[in-house]
Amino acid sequence: MSWPLYEVFVRGKRGLNHVHVGSLHAADDESALHSARDLYTRRNEGVSIWVVRSAHITASSPDEKDPFFAPSGDKVYRHPTFYSIPDDVPHI
Amino acid sequence: MSTFEEVIAADRRIEPRDAMPDAYRATMVRQIAQHAHSEIIGMQPEGYWITRAPSLRRKAILLAKVQDEAGHGLYLYAAAETLGVDRAELAERLIDGRQKYSSIFNYPTLGYADVGVIGWLVDGAAICNQVPLCRSSYGPYARAMIRVCKEESFHQRQGYELLMTMMRGTAAQRELVQESVDRWWWPSLMMFGPPDGDSPNTARSMAWKIKRHTNDELRQRFVDMTVPQAGRLGVTLPDPELRWNAERGHHDFGTPDWDELKRVIQGDGPCNAERVEHRRRAHEDGAWVREAATAHAAKAARAAEAAEAARAARAAEAGRSTKEEVA
Numbered sequence: 309m310s311w312p313l314y315e316v317f318v319r320g321k322r323g324l325n326h327v328h329v330g331s332l333h334a335a336d337d338e339s340a341l342h343s344a345r346d347l348y349t350r351r352n353e354g355v356s357i358w359v360v361r362s363a364h365i366t367a368s369s370p371d372e373k374d375p376f377f378a379p380s381g382d383k384v385y386r387h388p389t390f391y392s393i394p395d396d397v398p399h400i
Numbered sequence: 401m402s403t404f405e406e407v408i409a410a411d412r413r414i415e416p417r418d419a420m421p422d423a424y425r426a427t428m429v430r431q432i433a434q435h436a437h438s439e440i441i442g443m444q445p446e447g448y449w450i451t452r453a454p455s456l457r458r459k460a461i462l463l464a465k466v467q468d469e470a471g472h473g474l475y476l477y478a479a480a481e482t483l484g485v486d487r488a489e490l491a492e493r494l495i496d497g498r499q500k501y502s503s504i505f506n507y508p509t510l511g512y513a514d515v516g517v518i519g520w521l522v523d524g525a526a527i528c529n530q531v532p533l534c535r536s537s538y539g540p541y542a543r544a545m546i547r548v549c550k551e552e553s554f555h556q557r558q559g560y561e562l563l564m565t566m567m568r569g570t571a572a573q574r575e576l577v578q579e580s581v582d583r584w585w586w587p588s589l590m591m592f593g594p595p596d597g598d599s600p601n602t603a604r605s606m607a608w609k610i611k612r613h614t615n616d617e618l619r620q621r622f623v624d625m626t627v628p629q630a631g632r633l634g635v636t637l638p639d640p641e642l643r644w645n646a647e648r649g650h651h652d653f654g655t656p657d658w659d660e661l662k663r664v665i666q667g668d669g670p671c672n673a674e675r676v677e678h679r680r681r682a683h684e685d686g687a688w689v690r691e692a693a694t695a696h697a698a699k700a701a702r703a704a705e706a707a708e709a710a711r712a713a714r715a716a717e718a719g720r721s722t723k724e725e726v727a
Contacts, residue, residue: 311694313481331478333487336697347471370417
């Protein structure tokens with residue numbers, strides 16, 4: 309048996325993003341979806357499920373974590389706290 | 401960049417693609433696989449009672465519980481796979497006896513009261529063990545344990561409720577509960593593993609923050625939790641040395657038969673051979689389902705490929721006739 313590995317994402321309720329919950333093996337997309345329902349939503353934990361073959365995911369590598377995320381490291385001006393506003397200015 | 405040691409020291413989580421010492425990886429694979437195997441084998445003692453449970457309500461509850469055990473096993477196999485091991489290989493190792501599972505499942509379920517006692521004591525002990533594992537240093541394991549713990553509380557409560565119902569019944573029913581507690585109490589204490597002095601891996605697992613408490617600490621916690629529950633239920637725990645020690649603020653209790661634990665772990669428990677044989681049979685009997693699903697997927701993939709080829713041919717044909725018209 310060499311069923312491919314699928315990653316499972318569940319939307320907990322309307323208004324939330326799908327969140328990764330785990331993985332499973334399945335023969336095809338359809339059976340992956342059914343198994344994901346049985347495995348990850350036995351107690352109404354979800355209103356929507358995505359399954360995707362693990363092999364189809366492209367991920368950043370932890371080895372190059374520092375250079376990969378470096379461009380955002382020195383841009384403190386992207387954060388609201390970078391700007392000093394006097395305390396007596398309301399609603400800002 | 402944070403090294404493995406820095407992440408551990410800062411009490412953050414190690415994630416699958418991080419660098420980690422080989423021994424950490426090997427320890428995690430062994431622990432998660434054993435844990436997964438325990439959930440899978442753990443379906444058997446109670447599964448036996450699904451068709452024998454006294455009412456539709458009790459059957460439905462038990463069925464849901466056994467399904468949960470299967471689910472817990474699968475969450476854990478998924479976590480183990482993030483460390484680079486193959487799930488099919490782990491299933492083989494369980495059947496071959498190369499990897500172990502919790503000693504508790506090598507004891508037989510002789511009566512229906514055992515279903516209640518397993519929920520109360522065995523799942524209670526498992527909860528004691530597993531709650532700290534929700535903060536284990538390996539991220540996928542900790543996350544799987546959070547899911548497991550959420551569901552485990554139903555298991556313990558249904559067991560205790562079952563026992564309360566029996567204790568409100570006839571004298572014979574109360575006797576069955578007591579007899580079951582007498583059989584399961586000591587094996588439940590053994591679930592926490594050998595005493596700290598005899599547990600060579602504990603120090604390293606604590607340093608790596610895989611484990612958060614020693615075996616003896618967790619065993620004490622379990623005894624302290626369980627004694628008042630036993631009192632409320634109206635059963636006696638079969639330990640003459642069990643008493644409250646006001647000075648320590650804990651219960652004193654007797655010593656489990658560690659030789660028995662060793663024997664059961666080494667394969668000489670009452671049901672070891674039966675449990676593994678049952679698992680092997682279930683795995684082999686399910687082969688045709690796996691083969692059929694594989695064949696169905698292959699057929700559907702071929703049909704999709706053929707449809708795609710036909711569509712491409714039509715598109716090419718249409719393209720040619722358009723050109724001809726223009727010419």
